[in-house]
Amino acid sequence: MYRYDEYDETLVQERVDQFRGQVARRLSGELTENQFRPLRLMNGLYLQLHSYMLRVAIPYGVLSSTQMHRLADIARRYDKGYGHFTTRQNFQYNWPRLEDTPDILQDLADVEMHAIQTSGNCIRNVTSDEFAGVAPDETHDPRIACEIIRQWSSFHPEFSFLPRKFKIAVSGAKSDRAAIKVHDIGLRQYQNEDGETGYEVMVGGGQGRTPMIAKTIRPFLLEKHLLSYLEAIMRVYNRFGRRDNKYKARIKILVHEMGAAAFSGLVEEEWEQLKDTSLQLPEAEVERIQSYFEPPAYEDINEPVASFENKRTEDKGFAAWVNTSVFPHKQAGYAAAIISLKPIGGVPGDASAEQMDAIADLADQYSLGELRVTHAQNLVLAYVKKSDLYALWQGLVEADLATANQGLITDIIVCPGLDYCQLATARSIPIAQEIAERFADIRRQHDIGNLYVNISGCINACGHHHVGHIGILGLEKKGQESYQITLGGRADEHAAIGERVGPAFSYETIVDAVETIVDTYIGIRETDERFIDTLTRTGTDVFKEALYADPA
Amino acid sequence: MKSAITANRLTDGAVLFLTAVETWSEKMADAGVATDQATEDRLLKAGQVSAEAQHVVDPYVVPLIEGQDEISPMDRRERIRGTGPTVQQEFNTRRHGSDVGAAAEKGR
Numbered sequence: 184m185y186r187y188d189e190y191d192e193t194l195v196q197e198r199v200d201q202f203r204g205q206v207a208r209r210l211s212g213e214l215t216e217n218q219f220r221p222l223r224l225m226n227g228l229y230l231q232l233h234s235y236m237l238r239v240a241i242p243y244g245v246l247s248s249t250q251m252h253r254l255a256d257i258a259r260r261y262d263k264g265y266g267h268f269t270t271r272q273n274f275q276y277n278w279p280r281l282e283d284t285p286d287i288l289q290d291l292a293d294v295e296m297h298a299i300q301t302s303g304n305c306i307r308n309v310t311s312d313e314f315a316g317v318a319p320d321e322t323h324d325p326r327i328a329c330e331i332i333r334q335w336s337s338f339h340p341e342f343s344f345l346p347r348k349f350k351i352a353v354s355g356a357k358s359d360r361a362a363i364k365v366h367d368i369g370l371r372q373y374q375n376e377d378g379e380t381g382y383e384v385m386v387g388g389g390q391g392r393t394p395m396i397a398k399t400i401r402p403f404l405l406e407k408h409l410l411s412y413l414e415a416i417m418r419v420y421n422r423f424g425r426r427d428n429k430y431k432a433r434i435k436i437l438v439h440e441m442g443a444a445a446f447s448g449l450v451e452e453e454w455e456q457l458k459d460t461s462l463q464l465p466e467a468e469v470e471r472i473q474s475y476f477e478p479p480a481y482e483d484i485n486e487p488v489a490s491f492e493n494k495r496t497e498d499k500g501f502a503a504w505v506n507t508s509v510f511p512h513k514q515a516g517y518a519a520a521i522i523s524l525k526p527i528g529g530v531p532g533d534a535s536a537e538q539m540d541a542i543a544d545l546a547d548q549y550s551l552g553e554l555r556v557t558h559a560q561n562l563v564l565a566y567v568k569k570s571d572l573y574a575l576w577q578g579l580v581e582a583d584l585a586t587a588n589q590g591l592i593t594d595i596i597v598c599p600g601l602d603y604c605q606l607a608t609a610r611s612i613p614i615a616q617e618i619a620e621r622f623a624d625i626r627r628q629h630d631i632g633n634l635y636v637n638i639s640g641c642i643n644a645c646g647h648h649h650v651g652h653i654g655i656l657g658l659e660k661k662g663q664e665s666y667q668i669t670l671g672g673r674a675d676e677h678a679a680i681g682e683r684v685g686p687a688f689s690y691e692t693i694v695d696a697v698e699t700i701v702d703t704y705i706g707i708r709e710t711d712e713r714f715i716d717t718l719t720r721t722g723t724d725v726f727k728e729a730l731y732a733d734p735a
Numbered sequence: 736m737k738s739a740i741t742a743n744r745l746t747d748g749a750v751l752f753l754t755a756v757e758t759w760s761e762k763m764a765d766a767g768v769a770t771d772q773a774t775e776d777r778l779l780k781a782g783q784v785s786a787e788a789q790h791v792v793d794p795y796v797v798p799l800i801e802g803q804d805e806i807s808p809m810d811r812r813e814r815i816r817g818t819g820p821t822v823q824q825e826f827n828t829r830r831h832g833s834d835v836g837a838a839a840e841k842g843r
Contacts, residue, residue, distance in 0.1 A: 230743060230792060232750075232812070232816050233748070233749075234748040234749065235747070235748035280747035280748065602815060602822050602823075603820060607812075662811070
């Protein structure tokens with residue numbers, strides 16, 4: 184894992200001290216709410232529906248067991264004993280007190296954590312592949328680019344007041360697990376035919392009220408030019424992005440209105456001025472950062488691992504968990520394990536302080552003390568020996584964390600919705616819970632197979648409904664919660680925005696509607712055909728007919 | 736008409752309702768109900784004075800359902816805001832190990 188250098192440490196500590204002063208002045212009345220709001224937002228502190236909410240950054244979703252223990256400790260001491268992992272690989276406290284936040288931020292700073300740039304119109308936490316460094320299909324470890332971008336974008340003075348927030352995602356594998364095409368900038372790292380390392384640069388993707396798939400503005404950018412090119416993009420956006428209308432201020436609107444070619448032309452023009460400046464990445468610095476992400480000292484293990492295979496045959500519960508929750512690893516004898524934060528009937532992405540402690544302990548015991556947060560709101564232990572998987576699973580069972588549903592219909596991405604969020608128009612968590620309960624039977628889930636249901640409680644799409652195979656958008660219509668369904672969205676390398684199927688459903692009927700879609704799929708699928716592939720083959724009409732057929 | 740005044744407490748963000756005697760309570764049932772414009776204006780003004788004194792943040796008027804005794808906001812958003820998340824009910828009654836009454840006291 185990357186470790187702070189003296190600059191990081193100083194900057195974060197200075198910010199804590201500064202915010203402590205700002206909070207004191209707010210509490211004394213020296214600062215009004217209007218004066219204080221932008222200051223608290225710069226430190227990830229929102230005022231939500233019921234309380235303040237503090238969003239903590241987890242750079243590219245990677246954290247240590249020490250940090251996880253600290254998150255748990257803060258949840259216990261300053262909050263209600265739980266916290267929430269977000270779709271941006273971050274962490275949120277739902278009930279912190281304003282007066283406690285300086286102490287919370289100090290506790291975080293003591294373990295190299297903070298809430299800087301988790302809100303506001305700046306470059307937010309860079310997100311990435313949760314299997315970075317271990318995925319068999321990976322050609323380049325995206326954490327290195329992520330860390331370089333983190334350092335460049337942190338407190339970047341020119342990009343602190345952008346037209347709107349800005350999100351960058353990086354992938355270095357064949358499969359896109361970081362949803363890079365629905366980010367403001369998506370970077371796909373790969374090696375070109377000449378053996379050089381670089382990036383495909385995609386710009387203008389995003390969800391929200393105007394969902395768009397990012398456009399490639401440069402098929403290949405040499406690695407050393409990463410920052411100069413990003414800086415050129417940011418400058419063009421900063422200059423031409425709209426500031427007159429919040430809803431048209433994201434870079435996707437600029438790229439769309441201007442056209443990708445024209446936008447790219449401006450970037451290239453700007454880049455000419457920048458590419459040979461000090462922004463060019465010094466090799467030594469890249470190597471220094473790279474050294475933090477060197478593979479650990481793996482043991483030499485021969486496959487198959489007999490103890491693992493035996494347990495898999497002996498114990499059905501373990502086998503079921505392995506089938507959904509164990510991801511292949513670059514290194515023979517190792518695996519990455521997914522910890523589901525989607526228990527049936529629970530709140531997706533939530534973990535209690537006790538669970539966080541248990542997960543951190545398991546990470547220490549079985550995965551080099553390191554953890555990752557996924558954008559699907561689960562956790563990953565990336566370095567588990569196959570011979571340890573059974574013991575890990577037993578530990579997870581004990582902590583109530585062994586739900587075997589990764590990639591299945593109950594592994595639902597969901598935003599906090601109207602139960603917590605100031606912006607929401609409808610509840611989303613209870614819908615997720617009811618869908619999970621409806622499909623709780625694990626055999627049925629496996630029969631249905633891979634299916635992503637994503638739910639947002641408003642048009643801002645924090646629950647990624649646009650890219651769910653089945654997307655659900657909660658709205659309010661005449662005082663009632665109503666839910667629109669989209670079909671065919673996906674966030675992988677074939678990213679697509681889902682298509683709205685028709686009129687919205689009520690709170691009472693939305694789960695039935697999901698079941699109708701699933702049953703329709705079961706009825707028409709071909710052997711071993713995933714939901715999304717059936718949908719691609721048949722189109723949406725057959726589903727629309729099933730959904731809107733006259734019930735008489 | 737039927738309305739009440741709500742705000743968040745500055746120190747901890749807790750949802751508060753202005754009572755008829757212009758103190759704040761964490762319980763929606765304690766809200767002072769305005770049934771005429773003059774009362775609503777008076778209560779809102781009291782809320783604003785409290786905000787200026789930095790006790791609360793952003794006071795505003797919540798329209799209530801008429802024709803029933805209990806206090807229930809017209810908007811679902813306000814109902815959920817008033818009674819807490821409809822999920823995780825277990826978190827709605829306690830805060831940081833201290834009881835709600837003590838926290839309410841602090842805001843006055």
